Amino acid sequence: MRHVLLVGATSPLARYMAYEFARLGDTLFLAGRDLEEVERVASDLRIRFGATVYTGRFDAAAIEEHEAFVQNVLRTMGEIEGVVWVAGTMDGLEAAFRQPSALKRLIEVNFTGAASLLTLVAGVLEERGKGFIAGVSSVAGDRGRGQNYPYGSAKGGFSLFLQGLRNRLSRKGVQVTTIKPGFVDTRMTWGRGKLPFLASPQRVARESVQAILKGKDIAYVPAVWWLIMLIIRSIPERVFKKMNL
Amino acid sequence: MSTFFLQKEITGWGRFPRARCHLYRPERVREVAQTLQGEEPAGFLPRGLGRAYGDAGLNSEGGVILMERLDRFLAFDAETGVLRCEGGTSLADIIRTFLPRGWFLPVTPGTKFCTVGACVACDVHGKNHHHEGSIGNFVRQLLLLLPSGESVRCSREQNVDLFFATLGGMGLTGIVLEVELQLRRVQSAYIVVDYVRTRNLDETLQTFHERDARYPYSVAWLDCVASGRDFGKGVLMFGRHASPDELPIPHRHSPFTVRAKRTKTLPFDLPEFVLNPLSLRAFNSMYYRAHPTRDGVVTDYDTYFYPLDSILQWNRAYGKRGFVQWQCVLPYENGVRNLARILETAQARRTYPFLSVLKRMGEPSGGLLSFPMPGYTLALDFPVRDGLFAVLDALDSIVSEAGGRLYLAKDARMSAETFHLTYPQLSRWQAVKAQVDPKGRLQSDMARRLRLLEVL
Numbered sequence: 001m002r003h004v005l006l007v008g009a010t011s012p013l014a015r016y017m018a019y020e021f022a023r024l025g026d027t028l029f030l031a032g033r034d035l036e037e038v039e040r041v042a043s044d045l046r047i048r049f050g051a052t053v054y055t056g057r058f059d060a061a062a063i064e065e066h067e068a069f070v071q072n073v074l075r076t077m078g079e080i081e082g083v084v085w086v087a088g089t090m091d092g093l094e095a096a097f098r099q100p101s102a103l104k105r106l107i108e109v110n111f112t113g114a115a116s117l118l119t120l121v122a123g124v125l126e127e128r129g130k131g132f133i134a135g136v137s138s139v140a141g142d143r144g145r146g147q148n149y150p151y152g153s154a155k156g157g158f159s160l161f162l163q164g165l166r167n168r169l170s171r172k173g174v175q176v177t178t179i180k181p182g183f184v185d186t187r188m189t190w191g192r193g194k195l196p197f198l199a200s201p202q203r204v205a206r207e208s209v210q211a212i213l214k215g216k217d218i219a220y221v222p223a224v225w226w227l228i229m230l231i232i233r234s235i236p237e238r239v240f241k242k243m244n245l
Numbered sequence: 246m247s248t249f250f251l252q253k254e255i256t257g258w259g260r261f262p263r264a265r266c267h268l269y270r271p272e273r274v275r276e277v278a279q280t281l282q283g284e285e286p287a288g289f290l291p292r293g294l295g296r297a298y299g300d301a302g303l304n305s306e307g308g309v310i311l312m313e314r315l316d317r318f319l320a321f322d323a324e325t326g327v328l329r330c331e332g333g334t335s336l337a338d339i340i341r342t343f344l345p346r347g348w349f350l351p352v353t354p355g356t357k358f359c360t361v362g363a364c365v366a367c368d369v370h371g372k373n374h375h376h377e378g379s380i381g382n383f384v385r386q387l388l389l390l391l392p393s394g395e396s397v398r399c400s401r402e403q404n405v406d407l408f409f410a411t412l413g414g415m416g417l418t419g420i421v422l423e424v425e426l427q428l429r430r431v432q433s434a435y436i437v438v439d440y441v442r443t444r445n446l447d448e449t450l451q452t453f454h455e456r457d458a459r460y461p462y463s464v465a466w467l468d469c470v471a472s473g474r475d476f477g478k479g480v481l482m483f484g485r486h487a488s489p490d491e492l493p494i495p496h497r498h499s500p501f502t503v504r505a506k507r508t509k510t511l512p513f514d515l516p517e518f519v520l521n522p523l524s525l526r527a528f529n530s531m532y533y534r535a536h537p538t539r540d541g542v543v544t545d546y547d548t549y550f551y552p553l554d555s556i557l558q559w560n561r562a563y564g565k566r567g568f569v570q571w572q573c574v575l576p577y578e579n580g581v582r583n584l585a586r587i588l589e590t591a592q593a594r595r596t597y598p599f600l601s602v603l604k605r606m607g608e609p610s611g612g613l614l615s616f617p618m619p620g621y622t623l624a625l626d627f628p629v630r631d632g633l634f635a636v637l638d639a640l641d642s643i644v645s646e647a648g649g650r651l652y653l654a655k656d657a658r659m660s661a662e663t664f665h666l667t668y669p670q671l672s673r674w675q676a677v678k679a680q681v682d683p684k685g686r687l688q689s690d691m692a693r694r695l696r697l698l699e700v701l
Contacts, residue, residue: 012272012314037273040331044317048342187272191249 002026003077007058007117008087010037012186013136015044016205017084022051029077031058031069032087060087060113061105070120082132083121084212085114088155090188096150103150110154115161122165125174132175134212135162139180139220142229145245166217178218179208182225197224248280250308258560259298260567261629261657264305264690272314274331277420278394280310281686288688291420293363294335296356298570299657300690301367301415307688310420312362318342319423326428327385332362332421339428340546345501348428349486349546351383357551362421367654368413368615370622372462372484372550374606379617380426381412381610388423392686396422410677412612415653417687417697418678433500435487436462436549438542442533446477446588450581450621453481453605461485462549466536467601468529469625470522472592477585479603480536484549492543503545510557517564520628525597563599563628571598571637572616572624572652573644574606580621583647587623587640596636598625613674616652624655634658653691661696672700 004021008014009030018028022045030045032038035057042053054076058069073080089109095102118133125131140148141155159178166176181204183195204221211219220226235243250267267285271277281289287307294313295302303309312333320329326348328339336350337357343349354369365387370379377383386400389411397419399408411418441456443449449465457463462484471478489500496502553559560568575583584603591598602624606617627633641663644651650667651659665671675698685698692698 010273034273034275037275040274040317040319043319047318047321187249187270187276190270191251191268 002081003029003079005029005031005073005077005080005083005121007031007083007085008060009041009055010034011086011088012201013181013184013205013208014084014086015041016202017086017209018045018053019048020206020209022049022053025051027052027054027077029054029056029073029080031056031073033057033059058087058117060117061108063108063113063116066113066116066120070117070124074124079128080121080124080131081128082212083118083125083134085118085133085135087114088136088138090148090151093148093151106150107154107157110151111157111161114158118161118165122169122174126169126172130173132177132212132215133162133165133169134177134179134208135159136179136181136208137162139182139225139229142180143232143240147245175212175215177212177216179211180218180220180225180229181208182220182222182228197222197228248276248283255295255303255309256567257298257300257302257657258296259569259655259657260560260563261569262300262303262690264300264303266304266307266309268309268311270311270314274315274422277310277312277315277390277422278396280308281390281392281420282394283308288686290687290689291332291362291366291416293333293360294358296354296359297363297367298655300694301654301656302363303690304688305690312360312420315422316360326430327425328428329386329423329425330361331423332360332365334361334424335359336361336364343428344431344434344546347430347432347501349431351427351429352377352380353550355551356554358554361424361426363416365412365421365424366414366416368610368612368617369654370606370617372464372604374604374617374622375457375463376461376607378608379413379610379612379615381612381615383427384412384424385427386423386425387411387421389419390422391419392682392684406673406677407681409611410613410674410681412610413615413653414612414674414678415614415689415691417689417692418681419687431486432488433486433492433496434503434546435492435496435500435543436484436546437487437491438544438549439483439540440536440538440542441481441483442479442536442538443481444478445475446581446585449477449479449481449603450584456481456483457605459483463604465603466532467588467603468533469588469591469598469601470526470529477588478533480533482549487543503547506547506555508555508557511559511561514561514565515563517566517628517630520563520599522595522597525599528599563626566629568599568626568628569633569637569657570624570626570655571640572622572655573640573649574616574618574620574622574652575644575647575649576618576620579647583643583649584621584623586643590639590643591625591636594632594636594639596627596633598627600624600626613670613677614653614668616650616654618650620649622652624652653695656691659695661694661699661701664695664697665701671697675700 140152285308289308290304315333460483467479
């Protein structure tokens with residue numbers, strides 16, 4: 001039984017990842033911006049699995065509150081043995097191509113907020129000398145694309161942050177897993193045309209938690225995205241820049 | 246926040262008719278309200294898992310709000326069996342979670358692949374209607390999102406008119422965000438079934454009358470091809486929940502464990518010639534012969550309540566044009582004669598249903614547009630073919646003359662006149678609708694076809 005902090009707990013992916021941990025008997029702290037929604041996910045987990053679930057409000061963009069938040073989690077749950085960052089947003093992507101304020105919001109939630117919180121939790125785990133940190137990044141962070149780079153660049157930065165964190169903590173007994181989902185069938189992809197290899201949030205959640213528990217460094221979920229991104233990354237830039245992706 | 250929709254041609258379970266709709270799929274409660282405030286000249290309609298047969302879940306060129314992502318359990322009292330969950334929760338999920346703890350649905354329709362919110366909107370009934378009534382009797386409270394954006398609780402004590410307008414109200418009075426449902430305590434996941442094979446309609450109905458009081462569940466399958474002396478012959482299935490000591494020995498120590506069934510999928514449309522009078526005759530006599538009179542057959546809940554759920558997409562068996570299920574209820578007065586008239590009329594026009602199911606109904610729940618009334622309910626599945634609707638119109642007039650009505654959850658084609666004639670509480674429903682939805686934001690193809698908001 002572990003004590004796991006899940007950040008961004010109201011998305012379907014986070015909810016089903018919480019299912020996987022709760023099924024194993026783990027104690028959970030669910031955090032999200034919309035506390036009412038977080039509470040709904042929490043009661044669902046308590047009823048289905050008899051899990052011990054705590055909740056708290058968390059705003060990725062409000063970095064100045066992160067320290068107090070981590071203290072609160074430690075007080076409430078007693079300890080943190082693992083953290084999973086699932087928060088992320090693509091809202092405002094269209095505006096972000098022209099307006100710095102929209103771009104700033106995307107970067108704050110997807111990169112700065114994530115890096116900030118995980119830095120604080122990393123400190124806690126480093127002191128304990130064990131535990132895991134998992135960040136849900138995205139295949140969008142593997143290569144800058146004309147259609148989504150405001151989002152993709154933030155996720156790419158987050159992937160690099162996790163990579164560095166892994167490098168630093170690997171000798172301290174703390175496992176860092178980077179999860180890179182492809183297209184997940186949620187509101188991020190709904191109504192945006194036919195997308196290849198669209199996977200259910202249940203499946204992506206299951207495979208993500210498996211990757212964390214196996215101690216993987218980088219996990220593409222579903223695994224086919226490893227191959228897809230290998231190909232996409234290998235396209236020479238002078239060819240890639242002319243493609244409409 | 247921008248809300249994206251998916252433009253798609255969808256159908257009900259009967260795959261007739263088809264409609265191009267704008268599908269929204271909120272994942273948070275707040276998003277439902279936001280969606281409902283959006284721009285859609287043809288309005289919005291909440292939809293569960295699409296198991297209503299006809300056009301009840303369609304809204305052509307308008308918004309359809311898929312509720313399936315709002316399916317969280319919010320509260321459960323293990324002492325009393327009262328469950329509060331979101332409207333998009335499926336019955337399958339409720340069974341999977343609570344049957345192992347000794348709780349089952351108080352009332353269940355013939356499929357578990359539907360949402361609890363839609364069950365309320367259709368005020369569904371099951372094989373126990375003659376004793377327990379429809380699901381509305383077990384709904385303690387609803388949380389309803391009104392088109393104004395306001396969420397209100399309604400029950401038999403609070404906002405009573407709205408409660409009874411919503412029971413059977415086809416999703417047109419508000420979006421069911423939460424349902425508080427009384428579950429039923431059971432001793433096992435198994436049903437003890439007594440089969441009775443009958444030789445004709447009189448015997449079928451007589452068996453119902455003799456035995457119905459003794460069994461919580463009953464239903465009859467009728468051979469609709471049989472005529473002459475055999476007319477109305479069938480197989481009655483009476484059931485009750487099994488206690489652990491009635492189970493085969495290997496199951497006694499784990500009475501709630503049912504071996505997961507393998508599901509099959511019908512991957513393509515069967516060509517129309519597959520269902521013809523000859524193949525129907527063969528199927529019916531095979532089914533009849535396979536079910537002799539037999540007592541005490543122990544079967545799992547899935548096989549008894551949801552025989553067709555194990556074949557995913559079985560609706561494709563009726564061919565590309567789809568099918569309609571015509572379900573009526575006929576009051577007991579002259580019920581036998583009217584039932585016979587319906588079956589004879591269909592046979593005389595050489596219109597044979599593939600499946601015909603008969604059962605007895607008890608007291609209504611009070612829902613203003615609810616279907617059930619004391620009497621016989623007959624459900625007939627017809628593949629859509631040329632000339633079918635003229636025959637069904639003839640059946641409709643027998644029903645309306647008899648003081649019965651058709652089930653909206655199944656209907657795809659009855660006339661507005663028939664509807665207005667057979668749902669006498671419509672004007673009371675319209676008064677509530679006008680109050681909670683003065684601009685008519687909640688709409689459906691069915692509402693327009695049946696002229697639900699008009700006075701005829």
